[in-house]
Amino acid sequence: MSFDYFLGANTPLGFVPTFSDLTQRAEHLVIIKGGPGCGKSTAMRRIAEACESWGMPVERIRCSSDPASLDGVYLPALDTLYVDGTAPHVIEPSYPGAREQIWNLGECWDQGMLEARRGEIEALSREISRAYTAAYRFLRALGEVMEERRQQAMETADGEKLLRRAARIAESRIPHRRGAAEGRVIRIFLDALTPAGPLSLGDFSDWTVTELYDPEGLSGTVTGPVLSAARAAGYTVYAAHDPLLPHGAPLHLVIPELHWVLLTSGGLFGAAHTGARRIRLDLMKKDGVDTAPGRERELRELCRRLMELSSGSLGKAKRLHDELEALYRPAVDFRAVDRQVMGQIDRLKEAFTDKTRDSQWS
Template identity: 35%
Template sequence: MKTNANSMTNSVDFFMGALGPKGFQGYFDWLDTQEQVPLYLIKAGPGCGKSTLMTRLAQASPLPVERIHCSSDPDSLDGVIFSRPRAAIIDATAPHTVEPAYPGAVQKVVDLHHALDNDYLTAHRGEIVALFRRCSALQEQAGRSIRAASSLLDDSRRLAAPLVNEEKLLGWARRLGSRRLPRTGHPASESIRLLSAVTPKGRMVFMNTVETLADEYIVLHDEQGAAAPLALALLRQMALERGYSIITCPCPLREDAIDHLFIPELRLAFLTGNSWHSMDLENLQNVHCTRFLEKGGPRSLRARLRFDRKAAAELLKMASEAQRQAKASHDELESYYRTAADFSRLDEIAEQLTKTLFA
């Protein structure tokens, strides 16, 4: 499912966490440990205005921002990353809990808990606890479906892997990198983002982000995922060695595999194309990874690969349905917290942060 942003021109959209084969995989700590971005950490319950606060700050920014969406509710934000001043504000509660390592000096906690009517919440604790448990159970159910789908997709990769001519593949990737990535002499840097995720709305891919970050696209079509990740790993290494600031997008359904690689300085993107994210773009160069497979390859395995693909697709639909039900329960949960929240306090915090960030 493609998405289009309707807000600020040239702002981009990503996920930074999603359900994967080993449960929730998040990259929020990357901002702190690798990118060393000053962080505002929001601590609050559901429905207390975290996403609203971040949306207001994104809209107040005079420059484009990165909007980080919640994979459990893509219409809500998990974070906003500002370009100037370089800073970020994120939802630092579970499942992407981030605690301040240097409170006040580097990370600043934005605590909204004190704006809650605890007496009201205590009076409804039975309903609230039941809804929290239902949300958790449904997310676990979604996670089991994703884990099973990932296992099937990995089965396809293992079947195709022995057929990949790695020497031919990596030789092609090395020549491509040498031609398209001239040395800069600058220090390199890397950001980790997710371009896609399994959500209550199905598999979502932020195509608006692709078109914002790049004008030229090299798409590696690889249904089984046996060849493209190897080429992308080499291109990533070359880009870093040659001094580029890159955005690496891991595969949310497979560990240690890269789906996409952006070189914003060159307005260039290396993308993976398959059933899960077709790339319908202008100015693209299509590279069909079957050219790197030995003859007599996937055709002999066609029935098995077709089964894996169809079964994985059904399991991912089941995962999205469980997430949809979890979101419905979470929406009901949020109604209790919205009633208990003092949103005038949220207005004060939003105004103060806007002045701090953009004065």
């Protein structure tokens, strides 16, 4: 089963990448280099579409600053990752040629044309940087307000009830496997603050879904223990973190081997899932404790306003980046890019055909 996700997000700490969990573990890594507008995302989209036409599962890695673009494509059947290796998630090879390949689309541009527009390129790049700086200022403020909300919620939550609920979820959903090696964790984001506002990915209509309704930021008390149980049972877990708390407990868990997802909804991120079993964490309160609903409403409204301001700055950065791409595009020989893309697709088809033939004989 395939699904889309992010491997980086705009957060109160700035841009936080999580590419390393895949780049360090994929058997084959193709690092794509090149400038804005030279066809990196389009190349990966074409590769993904070709692989799907052969019946191969594909995981698309979206760009949180422009969700219509791709930052990467992972092909589990071949354990192969194509990834944009340029800023803000610069990736360099550790074993060049042996494990990683460099795919340089910069070979397809006219250096002279770009040098002639150097002043415009540098000016736009500085404006983009300033727009991101403004976005991160608002995001830092948003992170502080979110932490205040979470601390307030923790004071009234019944921690023992939350932990018991986590144990029941793990017991009912994660089969024990005796002697299994510890499972791997791949850190991702299913949610992002984008130029168009908050966005939650994940079409899990064909999966079994358990939904945690959590408007107060308590779900980590449940997802953390469930993640530990899944790892102990030897399962690979995609741990999807909260963009506003990127180093905290995950917001969602995806376990492909079990075709099961633990999703959080009700907060600033995370949409409700039709047909999911819903568990209401907001009802797991200590007896006789004032929950101060008026203050919570004020903080929630402040969060929404700060998200709007952050999104506005990200939108400005995207508009400027679109202008930067427009400067680069006329200098790119897209026929040369197309030849390189077809070469990659041919190699993948050969590898997939060989693997399919070998599996039929084994």
